[in-house]
Amino acid sequence: MSDARPVHTQALVLFSGGQDSATCLAWALSRYERVETIGFDYGQRHKVELTCRGRFLEALKQRYPQWARKIGDDHLLDLALLGQISDTALTQDKAIAFASTGLPNTFVPARNLVFLTLAAAIAYRRGLTVLVGGMCETDYSGYPDCRDDTLKALQVALSLGMDSRFLLDTPLMWLSKAQTWHLAESLGGRPLVELIREETHTCYAGDRQTRHAWGYGCGSCPACELRRKGHDTYLEAPAP
Template sequence: MPPRSVAPHHTSALVLFSGGQDSTTCLAQALARYPRVETLGFDYGQRHSVEMTARLNVLREIRERFPAWSPRLGEDHVLDLAVLGKVSETSLTRDKAFEMEASGLPNTFVPGRNLLFLTLAAALAYRRGIQVIVTGVCETDFSGYPDCRDDTMKALQVALSLGMDHRFLIDTPLMWIDKAATWQLAHDVGAASGVADGGKQLVDLIVEHTHTCYLGDREHRHVWGYGCGVCPACELRARGWAGFVAR
């Protein structure tokens, strides 16, 4: 689908950018929509910390492959949230096997992560004079995480706007689409970029340079990218790829 139209007063965006498939797709769409885009990453002691390197590679590749977007891509910010890893007893921040908890949530759920991410993103956006915060949370292909739900995002948008007396828009482009549609969205945004074969270029960039695997595996290369192939993130990404190429 082509990039959505934007209200004239929305001219800047801060993208929560991990270096994974979802946040890269959101970044590409933001660059197609907003004249000024900045990125924000978080280092919270995650086991898949390789994403901190991947995100820099993705930013470099986007600048090189999509020259029309490069002038729009502004400062990259990284915040140290080691405290989140210290208070979280999860398989993303500890050497633990992936399993379901008694709560019905997988132990990949980091309590408060997205709430904290968005609060800090809003504080940064406030200081930088940015109106839109973009995040790749999704209620279609997710593991039941309560902080990925649309209701949570709407409540946060209201709370942050009131608490900072600054009208924020929390944009969630992937909220109602599955992983196959996320691959397709990346293709469509790239195709509309003006770059020759831009759809394939962006998809290839995501395959080769983004990182999603919870175990941080960059040794095993699959048709959909690098990863262990068995963690929940890899399974979801692989299933989405299969649906995308079957279209």
């Protein structure tokens, strides 16, 4: 009996320009036949990440020709409305702190839900059946829209709502930040680690002036702290 289920060979990667999504892009390129990318301009304070994503993509194509031929179109969506309705430290000029909910005020409500819904709409039109995101429930800030249960539910909702079987791949879901660095090395060697260190951006403050061993950033925001600790552990412990 033949298997009539669709074969997932083409993916759309949510690529912000940060460490996690850059690693996911390399992971997708090692796994799928064609890979497109999508980014979002939502009024984020660290808008410099959008510049970084273009530089990273070009450098990736030049240094990894085996991946370059798989890379398709890049999509950048204007989501200024999301920033306008979000009163957060990620979209407004305010100090980063913890809210009464226990979440940092960098949490942009529904951000990943909106991102993935719009990505699915693009993927539907482009004939792509896999959405790849760098959401993680291990070393993360506690955002509820990064949790595995949320994304599993959204996969079902998107597939039902568009009558098309989507697969949400989250390769970093159960990895620590150190393991994410190790994953990058396993995919593209130390040159990929160096490319991620130099050309990606994670810092919520948008600092591209201060260079650390792990990359650029203010060094004190939650994103910088996670990246620094993960990089330190990566250097201290060999890959399992």
